[in-house]
Amino acid sequence: MQMLKNIGGRIGHFGIIAAFTAFTAFPFYWMLITTFKQTNDLINVKNNPFLYNMPPTLENLRILFFDTQYMIWLLNTLGVGVLVVMITLLLAVPAGYSLARLAGRWGQQLAIGIFLTYLIPPTILFIPFSRIISNLGLQDSLWSLVLVYPSFTVPFCTWLMMGFFKSVPKDIEEAAMIDGLSRFGAFLKVVVPISSAGILTVIIFTLTLVMQEFVYALTFITSSSQLTVSIGVPTFLVRGDVYFWGSLMGACLIVSIPIAILYNFFVDRFVAGFTVGAIK
Amino acid sequence: MNRSTAAVQVRSPLLEEEQWLGRMMLAPAVIYIAALVGFPFLLAIYYSLSDATVGSQALHFVGFRNFQRILENSIFWTSLRNALVFTFVSQLLVVILGKILAMALYQDFRGKWLVRFLILLPWVAPISLGSIGWLWIFDPVYSIINWAGQASGLFGPATWPIWLGQPNLAMASVIMVDVWRLLPLATVIILAGLSSIPQDIHDAAQVDGAGFWRHLVYINIPLVMPIMLVALLFGIVFTFTDMIVIYVLTRGGPYDTTQVIASYAYFTGIQGGDLAEGAAISLFLFPLLVAAAIFLLTLAKRTEVT
Numbered sequence: 266m267q268m269l270k271n272i273g274g275r276i277g278h279f280g281i282i283a284a285f286t287a288f289t290a291f292p293f294y295w296m297l298i299t300t301f302k303q304t305n306d307l308i309n310v311k312n313n314p315f316l317y318n319m320p321p322t323l324e325n326l327r328i329l330f331f332d333t334q335y336m337i338w339l340l341n342t343l344g345v346g347v348l349v350v351m352i353t354l355l356l357a358v359p360a361g362y363s364l365a366r367l368a369g370r371w372g373q374q375l376a377i378g379i380f381l382t383y384l385i386p387p388t389i390l391f392i393p394f395s396r397i398i399s400n401l402g403l404q405d406s407l408w409s410l411v412l413v414y415p416s417f418t419v420p421f422c423t424w425l426m427m428g429f430f431k432s433v434p435k436d437i438e439e440a441a442m443i444d445g446l447s448r449f450g451a452f453l454k455v456v457v458p459i460s461s462a463g464i465l466t467v468i469i470f471t472l473t474l475v476m477q478e479f480v481y482a483l484t485f486i487t488s489s490s491q492l493t494v495s496i497g498v499p500t501f502l503v504r505g506d507v508y509f510w511g512s513l514m515g516a517c518l519i520v521s522i523p524i525a526i527l528y529n530f531f532v533d534r535f536v537a538g539f540t541v542g543a544i545k
Numbered sequence: 546m547n548r549s550t551a552a553v554q555v556r557s558p559l560l561e562e563e564q565w566l567g568r569m570m571l572a573p574a575v576i577y578i579a580a581l582v583g584f585p586f587l588l589a590i591y592y593s594l595s596d597a598t599v600g601s602q603a604l605h606f607v608g609f610r611n612f613q614r615i616l617e618n619s620i621f622w623t624s625l626r627n628a629l630v631f632t633f634v635s636q637l638l639v640v641i642l643g644k645i646l647a648m649a650l651y652q653d654f655r656g657k658w659l660v661r662f663l664i665l666l667p668w669v670a671p672i673s674l675g676s677i678g679w680l681w682i683f684d685p686v687y688s689i690i691n692w693a694g695q696a697s698g699l700f701g702p703a704t705w706p707i708w709l710g711q712p713n714l715a716m717a718s719v720i721m722v723d724v725w726r727l728l729p730l731a732t733v734i735i736l737a738g739l740s741s742i743p744q745d746i747h748d749a750a751q752v753d754g755a756g757f758w759r760h761l762v763y764i765n766i767p768l769v770m771p772i773m774l775v776a777l778l779f780g781i782v783f784t785f786t787d788m789i790v791i792y793v794l795t796r797g798g799p800y801d802t803t804q805v806i807a808s809y810a811y812f813t814g815i816q817g818g819d820l821a822e823g824a825a826i827s828l829f830l831f832p833l834l835v836a837a838a839i840f841l842l843t844l845a846k847r848t849e850v851t
Contacts, residue, residue: 367567
């Protein structure tokens with residue numbers, strides 16, 4: 266009886282996992298199938314869409330890379346990403362350390378204030394920003410994104426680093442300071458190097474946040490050569506009534522999978538960044 | 546007594562120096578955030594009280610005229626109602642499904658890494674691109690859902706739903722995509738909460754003979770509640786202010802049945818060129834978000850068991 270119950274439980278468990286995985290992963294599986302299908306295969310309604318009724322093809326990817334500006338968008342995204350990462354690190358790492366170690370009571374209040382910037386999302390700010398950006402002469406330029414994106418990466422990463430620094434034992438810096446380093450010297454030469462895991466996490470998350478961003482890029486940028494990938498694909502590849510579904514799906518898949526793999530290694534830290542601050 | 550005051554005297558210049566250093570290290574981040582979140586936020590309030598447009602730099606103070614106009618506009622009320630339905634229904638589903646999935650993932654099994662990877666995909670992939678994938682799944686002619694429904698006999702021969710073209714179905718479809726996208730985040734946050742329950746509590750419950758449901762109601766749900774409320778807060782912030790899913794899938798259509806405040810603000814303020822009214826529309830998000838945050842964080846504090 267007990268054994269039967271155990272087996273039933275395991276089948277139920279497997280069923281739940283399988284159903285959820287199918288729900289989350291199906292669109293990506295579907296992108297994969299579609300990417301390699303010939304257009305005539307896709308648009309023939311009599312074909313079984315799960316099967317390759319015609320031989321698979323690389324034509325869709327060729328169109329994507331050589332006949333569209335996809336490569337430029339990828340490079341734009343990467344360029345903005347690298348610059349935003351640098352700004353974010355310069356601002357968020359010292360700020361996180363300060364909140365974790367040097368700031369007293371007022372630091373805690375300031376930390377909550379930084380947390381509360383989540384309540385002022387891009388959807389409220391993009392309208393005033395559209396005017397600010399055009400007054401700065403940055404409209405239609407990737408620099409507008411480099412300037413604005415840290416406004417949402419810095420708060421998040423400051424929290425992440427604050428949590429990280431709190432878990433570094435105090436004795437390490439104190440030992441370094443007894444050895445004659447100043448507090449700032451101890452921070453630069455001792456604390457930062459042993460915090461490389463935290464810093465790497467900040468880099469990954471800043472990059473993914475930059476890749477995800479949509480509203481600001483949609484508002485600031487109009488010419489296709491200045492777009493990032495999350496805007497370029499839905500606005501310039503989806504145009505009029507002719508959809509190149511094969512190329513479109515390839516475009517989505519190529520961006521999604523590598524970040525997902527990277528991300529999977531860091532997800533626990535990411536969760537800590539969300540939750541550490543909010544409770545206590 | 547004497548010794549301790551001496552110690553304080555020796556330490557205090559150092560302490561002062563540390564305080565100064567702390568401020569210097571914090572200042573750049575705080576200034577950046579003040580300049581790029583605080584200042585535009587104030588500007589949004591200022592615009593909402595003016596007649597700013599995209600075309601001209603001239604700006605006149607007009608008082609609450611924009612708000613008055615918005616409150617008389619039926620599309621605004623539709624957007625507000627849609628945003629509330631969109632947020633409430635999707636977050637209800639996300640919390641329930643996220644809890645079930647987190648409990649299933651809490652146990653150890655083979656291939657967990659791969660499963661976690663597949664479950665995280667929707668959250669990690671850029672939302673606009675994930676939504677494009679759904680655009681293809683919901684295609685009016687080639688929808689795979691319809692094909693599978695027909696082939697399996699689940700749909701009658703005359704049933705061919707146009708997912709994004711029929712008012713109720715369109716709302717259901719965007720809600721489904723939002724659930725799909727936010728479920729992974731809620732799941733990993735709840736999972737972190739589950740993992741932080743000390744093992745002895747589970748052991749004690751087992752000794753007392755608590756079955757699955759009692760365990761769920763008296764241990765799993767209350768102990769995870771604070772962290773679940775935090776997951777819910779993020780879900781609400783992301784959903785209520787999101788326009789990406791709706792922009793890509795329906796552009797607010799058909800007949801504004803999926804128009805939400807965020808997308809309506811974009812179409813009015815940027816595409817329509819009426820900065821002032823767009824700013825006023827988007828500002829309606831703020832008090833609602835603050836209310837949700839205060840409510841959920843208070844509740845999280847109160848339900849915290851220590």
